[in-house]
Amino acid sequence: MAYVVxxxxxxxxxxxxxxxxxYHRDREFTAMSSSIILHRTDKxxxxxxxxKLERExxxxxxxxxxxxxxxxxxxxxxxxxxxxxxxxxxxxxxxEELLCVLFCPTGCLQKGE
Amino acid sequence: xxxxxxxxxxVNLDDGTSESFPLSEEKVMELIGGRGIKSFxxxxxxxxxxxxxxxxxxxFFPSSCMGVIxxxxxxxxxxxxxxxxxxxxxxxxxxxxxxIKGTSPKLVHLWIRDEICDILDGSSLNGLNxxxxxxxxxxxxxxxxxxxxxxxxxxxxxxxWGGFDSNGCNEIFLRKNLKAIAVRGMGSLFFxxxxxxxxxxxxxxxxxxxxxxxxxxxxxxxxDLIRFLHRAVSCFNCGLNCNxxxxxxxxxxxxxxxxxxEPGFLVLNPDYIEGSAEKAEDNLKRGHIPVKDDNSIPSSYxxxxxxxxxxxxxxKIFRYLNLGVCPIFMERIFKxxxxxxxxxxxxxxxxx
Numbered sequence: 001m002a003y004v005v006x007x008x009x010x011x012x013x014x015x016x017x018x019x020x021x022x023y024h025r026d027r028e029f030t031a032m033s034s035s036i037i038l039h040r041t042d043k044x045x046x047x048x049x050x051x052k053l054e055r056e057x058x059x060x061x062x063x064x065x066x067x068x069x070x071x072x073x074x075x076x077x078x079x080x081x082x083x084x085x086x087x088x089x090x091x092x093x094x095x096e097e098l099l100c101v102l103f104c105p106t107g108c109l110q111k112g113e
Numbered sequence: 114x115x116x117x118x119x120x121x122x123x124v125n126l127d128d129g130t131s132e133s134f135p136l137s138e139e140k141v142m143e144l145i146g147g148r149g150i151k152s153f154x155x156x157x158x159x160x161x162x163x164x165x166x167x168x169x170x171x172x173f174f175p176s177s178c179m180g181v182i183x184x185x186x187x188x189x190x191x192x193x194x195x196x197x198x199x200x201x202x203x204x205x206x207x208x209x210x211x212x213i214k215g216t217s218p219k220l221v222h223l224w225i226r227d228e229i230c231d232i233l234d235g236s237s238l239n240g241l242n243x244x245x246x247x248x249x250x251x252x253x254x255x256x257x258x259x260x261x262x263x264x265x266x267x268x269x270x271x272x273x274w275g276g277f278d279s280n281g282c283n284e285i286f287l288r289k290n291l292k293a294i295a296v297r298g299m300g301s302l303f304f305x306x307x308x309x310x311x312x313x314x315x316x317x318x319x320x321x322x323x324x325x326x327x328x329x330x331x332x333x334x335x336x337d338l339i340r341f342l343h344r345a346v347s348c349f350n351c352g353l354n355c356n357x358x359x360x361x362x363x364x365x366x367x368x369x370x371x372x373x374x375e376p377g378f379l380v381l382n383p384d385y386i387e388g389s390a391e392k393a394e395d396n397l398k399r400g401h402i403p404v405k406d407d408n409s410i411p412s413s414y415x416x417x418x419x420x421x422x423x424x425x426x427x428x429k430i431f432r433y434l435n436l437g438v439c440p441i442f443m444e445r446i447f448k449x450x451x452x453x454x455x456x457x458x459x460x461x462x463x464x465x
Binding site for chain 2: 001009013014015016017018020024026027028029030031032040041042043045046047061062063081102103105106
């Protein structure tokens with residue numbers, strides 16, 4: 001299965017990855033069904049990406065990546081629908097390529113080899 | 114209807130009511146055809162303030178962050194471009210256009226989400242600065258991810274970070290007794306698979322061109338403030354990070370979350386910077402823009418475009434706003450070629 005590699009410092013917070021992922025799920029333009037969400041604390045300009053995998057949650061913070069098991073405290077806010085209630089990344093099963101990687105304009109998201 | 118929800122929200126502040134109406138296919142063709150948001154003012158009267166999204170606002174089209182506020186004053190129609198995140202968030206509430214008529218007898222704010230709109234008492238917001246209003250409404254509505262337009266001393270602000278309101282939109286908000294509009298979009302928009310494939314082609318083409326770091330241009334005439342650069346940020350669905358965050362308290366090279374509540378500010382518009390970082394932050398908090406004009410397209414926005422080497426006539430800027438795409442992205446990446454949109458929304462040159 002293809003997987004996503006995150007270079008957080010390349011992220012500029014545009015959020016299109018959430019919509020690309022949701023489009024893979026529902027064929028709709030929404031952020032509500034993605035396995036990936038942008039976490040942002042506006043006034044501190046602190047932002048990074050949270051990705052739900054099958055057995056763990058990746059917190060791609062600017063200062064480094066952390067992997068949590070379900071149930072562990074992330075200390076993060078949620079985006080309308082918490083990450084734990086979302087489906088895990090399936091590597092864009094059935095698509096020609098990873099949609100979040102395709103639409104990420106900065107190269108923050110790359111396909112892992 | 115592809116790209117649009119098909120709903121117009123009309124708020125009447127005179128009697129505190131709101132209704133929604135269908136957005137017809139004919140109206141959409143008018144919008145794409147070039148008359149754009151102006152037609153709403155003709156339809157709803159000179160008193161109407163219209164917040165509009167473009168056909169491609171909130172789509173896979175790169176730079177689809179743009180919206181526009183339009184109003185009529187002194188016989189002329191004026192427009193305030195919106196970048197950042199407000200317009201896409203608004204479109205995901207289930208509405209495409211917001212028409213605000215009348216004047217409220219007391220200070221209010223609008224809270225729009227899930228195809229509903231509440232007109233809420235704003236008396237507790239009276240006297241608060243922009244940042245305090247944003248903090249308070251995010252807290253009260255229980256969601257960090259809402260986006261807001263907030264009236265300040267003389268300039269309308271997008272979230273904490275100001276905007277381009279040098280041509281008097283803020284004055285209309287104050288006149289209507291409207292302190293803020295808060296939106297949270299959890300809806301969906303639709304388009305067919307053929308259009309998605311076209312978006313994929315355009316994204317592949319654009320990605321090869323996105324190489325520049327435009328925050329340098331944003332700060333180019335602002336002395337040595339670049340020393341405070343933390344991380345530069347994009348508007349919705351854009352890879353051109355025009356917006357530098359200046360961390361003038363603490364260490365801008367520090368990557369972990371700052372322990373300070375307010376370590377700095379984002380520069381959406383360098384006109385807010387007058388000399389020092391402290392002064393710029395004060396302007397943002399007050400909702401004060403140091404530039405004033407009476408233009409149809411605010412001079413502050415035109416000069417922002419020029420700073421990014423985009424010199425186009427107002428009519429073309431207006432065209433991009435109606436399409437919902439950023440003039441900087443369209444001119445720098447797609448070289449101003451509107452025909453790239455042809456397979457997605459028809460021929461947008463018609464009506465120009």
